Amino acid sequence: MELFGRHAETAALDELLDRAAGGAGAGLVLWGEPGIGKTALLEYAVAAASDATVLRCRGSRMEAGLAFAALHELLWPVMDRLETLAAPQAAALRGALGLSRDTTNRFLIGAAVLSLVSGLARERPVLVVVDDAQWIDEATAQCLGFLARRVTTDRVVVLLTGHEDPASGPWEGLPALEVVGLADDDARKLVATAVPGADEALADHTIRTAGGNPLALHELPTLDHEPDGDAPLGRSGDLMPVGPRLRRAFAARAAAMTPPARALLLLAAAEDRGDRHVVHRAGAGWGVDTITWDEVLRSGLLRVSGARLEFRHPLIRAAVYDGAPFLNRQAAHRALATALPAGATAERAWHLAAAADGPDEDVAALLEQAAEQCLRRSAGPMAARTLRRAAELSPTPAAAGRRLAAAARAAWDAGRAETARQLLEDAERLCGELPVARLSGGLRGILEFANGRPERAHRYLVCDMAVVPEPRRAVELGTVAVRAAWSAGRPDLQQEALQQVRAVDAGGDPDLSELLPVLRNWWSCYDQTGEVTPTLLGMASGTVGRLGAAAWELLPPVPLVQAWGIEDGLLDVLRVQAAQLRRRHELAALAVVRSQTAVLDLGAGRWGAAEAAAAEGLRLAEEVGADHVATQCHSSLGALAAARGDGRAVAEHTTRILRVSVPRGVRVLSAAAYWHRGRAALFGSRPQEALADLLCLAEPGHEAAHPTCALFAAVDTVEAAVQVGNTDVVEAQVVMVEEWAQRTGATWARAAGHRLRALVQGGAAAEASFRAALDVVGAAGDPFEYARTRLLYGEWLRRARRRADARLQLAGAAEVFDRLGAEPLRARALREQALTERPTAPRVPGPPTAAGLTAQELRVARLAADRLTNREIAAQLLISPRTVGHHLANVYTKLGIASRADLARIDFEGDLRFSTAGD
Structure with a gap:
């Protein structure tokens, strides 16, 4: 080996x-x-x-x-x-x-x-x-x-x-x-070789426990790592089981010692905190005297450092404990429980639990109290394990189910989604679905929303609103139900959840009584079938800023807030939420908040912050098993990649999104993937390919059909359609944005409506629309889209031969694209800017190949030589196919050739000279 x-x-x-x-x-x-x-x-x-x-x-x-x-x-x-x-x-x-x-x-x-x-x-x-x-x-x-x-x-x-x-x-x-332990990298290689196919979590746990010991690295991954009911589970975590080889290797020295010394080693192994004073008091009744302590310390198996005891290697502790008879272990735990000081409730509960050999309500109740202490100090994983052990000792199915439901909630809050799901299923087998939904606060719907099918999550959440005892929790579940329906692209289910939320009675809760009108104003705005007045919209805008102290479940989906144009203050709310969740170590909720922060930063042009938020959210989501949140983070990273021109990253992120979203029916995520692919193609001068992806967002029944995404993507859809000359879809897209702008007054929609109208108009009307788009108050708050408007306006000015005005717009756009790192559009702006430069010298005659082509003629000739069609050339240069034909006719005449095949033989990078006159 x-x-x-x-x-x-x-x-x-x-x-x-x-x-x-x-x-x-x-x-x-x-x-x-x-x-x-x-x-x-x-x-x-x-x-x-x-x-x-x-x-x-x-x-x-x-x-x-x-x-x-x-x-x-x-x-x-x-x-x-x-x-x-x-x-x-x-x-x-x-x-x-x-x-x-x-x-x-x-x-x-x-x-x-x-x-x-x-x-x-x-x-x-x-x-x-x-x-x-x-x-x-x-x-x-x-x-x-x-x-x-x-x-x-x-x-x-x-x-x-x-x-x-x-x-x-x-x-x-x-x-x-x-010979010392292996370094982590070498230990990981050994685990991979010894146990092919071992998952990363098991490998990490093995490496952490084995301390670099190769025998442990071989044997531990093959053992059952579920905590043993007899194991001393305390603040330092589970005691790893050991197999026969490890037991023989580490227990031999202990077996050769005197009975009192073996008793002392067992007490030290069972007292997982390493408290020397507790072990000393417990050992007094077991014949452990000064001579025994000397024997054990001389053996080197156990060391003393002040008031703490520690084994030379953690596997020695495990082998000593695992090798002791069960009755001896029970006795050790009882002795330790008696020796603990009065305030050590949690430790006493665990020792009594380890000593129990059957149901014991008193010990289960002690464990439940210990779990409450864990939750107060944000030790969710320990609380979940404590409650699970309490459930094992519960004498009735009802008590066991209640404690398992509470354990599931603690595990979910700590970011252990799979553990939470398993505990919830165990509780449901004991008590039934609805009682467990009440006991867990509707956790099954939250879990399904995080990594399952949104339509099923909606069904669970709406159902569980009626069984949870707290009105506030019912509102939280109803809010998530609305989000689940929105994620699935199901307006009918949205309305059902909205009606449920509106029907909740505050039940004498003063905080909820104050919050409900705020939420109802917001949800009235959310209801796309209702009328929206400026007063109602203003109240809804204020709503978002007042949710900072509320649970994360009450926060609306960020894309929808952006669509309504009322995101002011939401970033501050999310930052407050993130700080609170970090403090409580609620990783699952923190992943949600960071994923939404990334969306806001992206829209505000803070691309570095967006990337950092999305990367952190992705790491957290993968750690806790929240698949949907992970795909949301991939979506933000895919949007950045599309704007930056990183085609490989776009393909990677969108593939990962669709792998999760399509089978589960999460249409909002599927739509985002298609949108990012469409934008990447549009920015890469592939408008036909872009249009094929973008039109899917509004195609009824398509896996990526979603109204909110289709609304946002209209600016890209219209631009791609204009470039390829597909006028059939343009007007409907423009009208959709204009109507939304009229309904909501959202800054982005008003600016987008003017910009899109400019693309389909001609003459002075087009310029007026471009100017109106740039003059919308607050439009510059999204620097990327504002720069895109300036780019399109600059291209229009250049074609109108207003070179000075065009240079001003194009230079401003190029500067923003450069700052953001949007390379494809920066290059496009610079190319257009180069075409606005006046000729610095008259045209000079030259050899037959130096025929004095204009800059545009040279561009057309090069693209034609690359075998692009007139329509494809027109899409890249933002001119009509007829103009392309006109330019090619001039090229053939000036170069003395007759066809595209002849163009392929021209050395356009050699001594061919051209003039910008007449461009």
Whole structure:
């Protein structure tokens, strides 16, 4: 098997073997904790010494009291060489190995072994390998120590492994190399090799727990990591189970100690906080005295630092606890519970829970109190585990279901969506769906909204509004139901949820009584079937700014707020929400808020902040398993990529969005993906491709059909349609935006309506519309769209031969695009700006290929030479196909050619000169 992270150790072994081959023998002790990989290094050395005679043995606790037992195993393959020794040495060695009755002293035996090995080394190098040397018998240990210190002039290497630093004892004076744990990167590689297909969460947990121990890295991923009902689950987390190999490796030292010492180790293992005083008080009734403490501390298994106890390695603690009989563990927990100070409610509850062997309502109630303490200090995962254990000890299904529902809520708030879903399902099996919906505050609908089908989420949420006891929670669920229906592109379901929200009675809650009218004003604005007055719109605008202290569920979808043009103040609200959620460590809700912050920053031209918010939201969403929030973040990143001209990133983000959104019917996300692809094509001068994607947003029944996205995308749809000459769809799109602007007065819609009208008008009317778009108060608040208006206006001015005015607009647009990093549109603005420059020199005659083409003729010629059609050239240059034909006719005449095929032979990058006159 490949050794990961052992380059230094294998290099040392290679050097040792190379030197020995040259006659400079040596001994080396490899030491370190059990399972750290010492045996694997011995195997490496054996494989590397393929031309050597290998003598090996392994220490055994069962034979540790038998003199020369290990030496017998070591020399058995070369017993026939005893005849080569001097008679006294041969007799002494035969007596030691039980081959005769001869008796002699140990020095003579050591000398015999040295003579035997040296004789072998004269024929070929010798490698002596002793594994688990801490367990070999004392007589063999002294003999091998004698050998290892005297082979410096022989072709001999003596390798031994042990658990302790050989600073004293039989290996004193020998070189030693400590083998330590693997670095995280190497540990990850080992896990991937040992357990192919292990998911990232399991790998991370294994690496964190194993502490770099290779044996643990091999064995832990194959074990069941659900917390054992008997495990001491406390502030430091679950006690990892250990398998038989780990138990044998780590528990052997403890097994050899006195009963009081083993009791002390078990108490320390069960007391997960490492409180020395608590262990001391608990051990007083178990016969643990000063002598016992001395024994345990001398063993090195346990260390004291002030008032804290800690095991030398966490796996020692796990092995000691896991290897103890169940009754002993129960007794240890009861003793620790008694020894705890009066205020340690949570710790006492857990120890009593670990000692319980059946339902116990008193202990379950204590655990429930402990969970409440966890929630107050924002320890959601611990609260969820505590409540789950309380449910296991509950004597009735109703009590168990109630506690599982509360555990699910705690897990969700802590960002553990999958855990929350499993706990909720367990609770429903005990109590039924509606009781659990009431107990969990309608969590099943929230979970479905976060990573399921929005239509199903709507159904759950509307249903659960009627069963949750708190009116405020009913309003929150109804608000999310409206959002779910909007996400699904279902106006009918929106109306159903809106009616439910409007029907909620505040029930004497003064805060809700104040909040409900505000929400109803907002939702009246949201209701696309109702009339909107300036007064109502102003109240709705104020609504958004008053939601800062409300739950995240009450916040409206940011794109819809933008569509209504009442997003002022919403960013501050989201920032307040983010700060609160960070403080409470509610990761799932924080992911939602950050995803929406990214949308606002994007619209305000704060692209760097938008990218940071989307990236953080994506990381959080993936961490907690909130698929829909993750796709929202991909949407913001895809929008940025489209504007920046990063086609590969657009494809990557939109593919990920559609992979989630289409099967689940989340039309708002599917529409966003199509929109980003359409914009990327439009900005990349591929209007026909852009139009094909953008028209899907308004196509009834299409997977990407969504009214809000279609409304926003109208500015792109009309521009693409004008470029390709598709007038059939233009007027309907323009009217849709203008009607929305008239209904809402939204700044973006008013500016967009004027801009789109300018694209379909001619003459003075077009200029008036462009000017009106730029003069809309607040339009510059979206710098990207404002710059797009200036770009289109500048192109119109250039075609009207008003070069100076065009340069002013185009330069301003190019500056904004450059600041934002919108490279495709910046390049387009600069190209247009170059066409506005007046000629600096008269046209000069030249060779036949230098025919004095104008700048526009040269552009047309180059595109035609690339085999673009007249319509495709017209779309790129924003001129009509008829004008393209006119320019090509001039090109053919000036160059003396007759067809596009001839154009392909012209060197347009060579000495062809042109003039801008007549452009």
